[in-house]
Amino acid sequence: MAEANKYDLSGQGGIQVWTNLPDGVKITLLNGAHGEVIANPHDGGFILVKFDEFPTDPSRVGTQGYVFFNEVRSAQD
Amino acid sequence: MVDIIRARGDYSIAEYIDSEKGTVSRELYVNPDIFEQEMEQIFQRCWLFLGHESQLPNPGDFIVSRMGTEEVIVVRDRNDNKIRAFLNSCRHRGMKVCRYDEGNALVFTCPFHAWTYDTTGSLVGAGFYNRPDASTDTLPRENWGLSEVAQFKNFYGSLWATWDPKAPSFEDYLGPFAESLRHCLQSSDGEDNGLEFFTPFQRHRLPTNWKVPGFTSVTDLTHTAMTHRSSQAAGLHQDRGQGKEKPTIPFPQEKYAIGDHSLGHGGMCTFYNQAGVPQYTNEWFEPGVDDYFRDATERKAQKYVDRVMAPHGWGGGHFAIFPAVMVDSWRLRWYHPHETGMTERWTLSGVDKNAPKEVKDAVRHYSERFNGPIGFFESDDMENWNYVYPASQGARARKLDYFFRNGIGHGKYDDRLPGVIVNGSYTEEAQRARFSRWLAFMEAKSWDDLYPINKSSARRIW
């Protein structure tokens, strides 16, 4: 539980957490999709994610895509 | 397009150049309408120099370069490793997407509304495009990538681009000078693409019209003794070249001012009259450096046993690629117009990729002290290039003409560079050739009027 808080994306502090999110972190989107950070340009905008679950569009499982900060529910190791 | 020139009534642009007298109206250098027309009809059409591949060795590496008054992002793609060039202007509302000079990028993110482009220029995301109330089904992302140059060329490691899809291939654009440029990008042992270039660009502002350094001084042997009086008097010439020993074995070669009136290129070139390379003579006088170059020259000589070197600017000379790139055998210097009276001057210096550290250091330090705003030699030029502008700009001064008559009528064609006029090295043949091509560009409606060169109709204006 303490681990998950490491990547608290809420509030003011969450902006820096998102900007610096390391490769390998798992993220869950608001639409239920789940994936792993492949590359972060560290500019606070989009992050490249590889999806391993994508309930609303199963064809995207295994693909990579850019995710904007407002699409994300949570991030954890 | 041709009639945007208002300042002198209804003169057609050809009347600014007097081929009988060998003169050019100063109006061409000081008139903002002409400047705007140049940006449209020359800098939007010509092949322009962007940099060198050694500046971006790794996937995702980018540099920001310029094409005329505009910035371009030159980036090596993370997936296919190809280098591409894009206008540095967000397709959404025109923000300068990349504000860094160089770096390594996953994506270029616009700081305005987060339109985000990958290293192929494709739009991969836009801020809040995913929100249902943003109606972003109205954004066809595939049509809104960064604006890519129409044609891009990696020529033996040097990077060039044009905005005009109708421009001829880079080799055709260069004509006979393609081999000269190729030669200048060889290492001193004669390997193609044998140079690497020191980072970063040396960049400084010069308050003058771009044609002052770009045309007037394209090869200007008559300026050297006076302009560079102080460098010579201070003995600053003693390194690299100027303190060069005399060869004991003479090599048959000739130096000329040359100009290609059809393509606009030209400069100071040495022609070599037999296969092989001239004997190396000491010019560095630093430990190990002359030894390295002597050795490399011998290796090059073996490659050239039965090859004649392409004419080029070895040994103090340079040739220039239209509109504004000077090429030596060790550096490229080029000019970016900013406005009628403001130019930015860039330099890149190269050295053999495989040279040992002491040789790279010698060449690098030489470039630091020779080139650019702090270069003792080049700083001599800047005063003259600068004050030409205010002293030519006034209502009276601009009604006068510049003199470009040296050697007019004495040039001749030479088989060694087909189509190129060869003239005495103190003549202004290269400057005249640039104005011949300049006029063609300013009158042409499109590349259809500019290439292929129809020899019978090609007007050699002087």
Add this chain to the structure above:
Amino acid sequence: MVEIGSDRASLERLILQQELEKFLYREARLLDERRLEEWLDLLAEEIHYWMPMRRNVKFGDWDREFTSAETEINWFNEGKEILEGRIRQLNTGVHWPEEPVSRYEHIVTNVEIMDVTGDEIRVNSKFFCYQNRLQDEVNTWVGRREDLLRRDAETGFKVVKRKIILAQNVMLPKVVNTFF
């Protein structure tokens, strides 16, 4: 209240600060008074005189910001011999960007002793250099310096290393014909 006289180390520090400021101000004055050879005399024979270029880089990418003195192109990156050559050139009277000569004013400030090791002192300072030339040609260079000075019997100190950190990217003036 601190009894200055009772603390020998702080007193020495205060005197050193005074000596350093005097030296740096004198240096600036010699440049402004066009006494360039006398200025040269304040530089150690083995001086490394270095002004890197500065790039616009992404936050955190700081090792890309300054050009390397070892592998890249710098504005100044040289020893005394080259500086002597530059001054010979300035003194020819025919170095056109300095003929007629400029009016320079070097203002030196924020002098801070960073470290003292025996005879060698690391001292940082800031400069503001104003150039006024012909009728209306004006340029300014602003930046800071990281110096290594060595005590010297004759001139007080000699500059052994100088890193000049200029607040500029593209060099906006057409030439640089002064020193910092």
